[in-house]
Amino acid sequence: MFEFSLEGKVVVVTGASRGIGRAIALRLAAAGARVVVSSRKLEGVQAVAQEIRAAGGEAWAVQAHAGRAEEVEAMVAWTLEAYGRVDVAVSNAGANPHFGPLLTAGEGQWDKILDTNVLGAFRLCKAVVPHMQSQGGGKIITMASVSGLRPSPGMGLYGVSKAALILLTQQLAMELGPANIQVNAIAPGVIKTQFSQVLWRTPEIAAPMLAHMPAGRFGEPEDVAGLALFLASPASDYVTGAVFVVDGGINVASAMV
Numbered sequence: 001m002f003e004f005s006l007e008g009k010v011v012v013v014t015g016a017s018r019g020i021g022r023a024i025a026l027r028l029a030a031a032g033a034r035v036v037v038s039s040r041k042l043e044g045v046q047a048v049a050q051e052i053r054a055a056g057g058e059a060w061a062v063q064a065h066a067g068r069a070e071e072v073e074a075m076v077a078w079t080l081e082a083y084g085r086v087d088v089a090v091s092n093a094g095a096n097p098h099f100g101p102l103l104t105a106g107e108g109q110w111d112k113i114l115d116t117n118v119l120g121a122f123r124l125c126k127a128v129v130p131h132m133q134s135q136g137g138g139k140i141i142t143m144a145s146v147s148g149l150r151p152s153p154g155m156g157l158y159g160v161s162k163a164a165l166i167l168l169t170q171q172l173a174m175e176l177g178p179a180n181i182q183v184n185a186i187a188p189g190v191i192k193t194q195f196s197q198v199l200w201r202t203p204e205i206a207a208p209m210l211a212h213m214p215a216g217r218f219g220e221p222e223d224v225a226g227l228a229l230f231l232a233s234p235a236s237d238y239v240t241g242a243v244f245v246v247d248g249g250i251n252v253a254s255a256m257v
Contacts (some may be wrong), residue, residue: 003235007032010083011232012076014066014124015093017044019193020143023221024090024228029057031229033088036079038064040093066093066120067112076127085135088232089128091121092143102156109157117161118168125172129181137180141231142169144185146247162187166243173241182240184231189247191219215248 011028015021016037029035029052037045037052037059045061052059060082064075079086095116098109121142132138147155148162166185173183190209209218224246230236231244245251 004229004233005032006088006229006233009033009087009232010036010079010085011088011090012036012038012079012086012124012128013090013092014038014064014072014120015091015143016048017041018048020188020191020221020224021090021092022048023225024092025059026052026055027222027225027229028088028090028232029059030055031233033057033232034083035059036062036075036082038062038075040065040067066091066123067115069123072120072123073127076124076131080131086128086131086138087135088139088141089124090141090143090228090232091124093120094143096155096158098157099154101154102160105157113157113161114164117158118164121165121168125183129176129179132181133176133179138182139232139236140169140172140176140181140183141228142166142183142185144169144187144243146187146189146245146251149187149243149245149251169243170241177240182231182236184236184239184241185243186224186227186231187243187245187247188224189219189245189250191221191224191246193221209250213248213250214252217248219246219248 011033013025016025017039025035025037037048039045042063049059049061062075062078064071097112098105144166145162147159148166169183169185
């Protein structure tokens with residue numbers, strides 16, 4: 001269990017008010033990390049921080065909009081003021097303002113999704129990397145999607161943004177490896193969150209997916225959190241530039257359909 005311990009580590013998690021971000025924050029705190037949770041609305045992450053403290057962990061909530069560089073920088077500065085370091089950064093904040101054929105997306109929707117899903121991760125990385133370099137290393141986890149690995153009906157714009165995020169992750173892994181900073185991506189399939197409810201609550205969408213899914217069910221946020229713990233812990237020190245799919249097997253099963 002020692003390799004998965006985060007005792008003494010400081011973690012920041014964006015988009016942590018609910019769903020996958022909340023589950024990751026809870027799991028990393030349970031492993032001993034001091035966790036700073038952020039979201040564009042403070043109330044949601046305050047509840048998550050309180051939940052962590054009630055379970056015996058240490059957590060603080062900070063308001064930070066992933067689309068605003070000054071707020072991301074202020075969140076990281078607050079963390080450094082409080083703890084003096086940042087060991088793990090989890091970029092989970094995301095948006096999906098469009099569902100439907102790609103060519104029906106407006107330029108405003110393009111701007112919003114790329115600004116949040118790609119530039120949001122870039123802003124977090126830019127803010128934390130100098131401090132990770134000065135302290136001798138760190139870990140960055142980005143939240144991609146299986147939609148960034150192959151086309152998905154209705155998810156074209158979202159998929160394009162996640163494909164860009166995957167390449168951003170791999171590029172940073174190459175550039176930051178010499179500084180002992182590991183950068184990896186998690187690519188969930190359909191996880192039962194409010195964010196993805198149009199997929200798992202719509203029978204005509206959900207039924208065909210479940211029919212071909214080896215796991216026979218949609219994922220829960222906790223299914224992603226376990227992998228995040230591995231990537232945040234010393235167990236993954238030789239892992240960088242990788243994309244880990246968490247999708248119940250639907251990605252491989254689709255090749256048989």
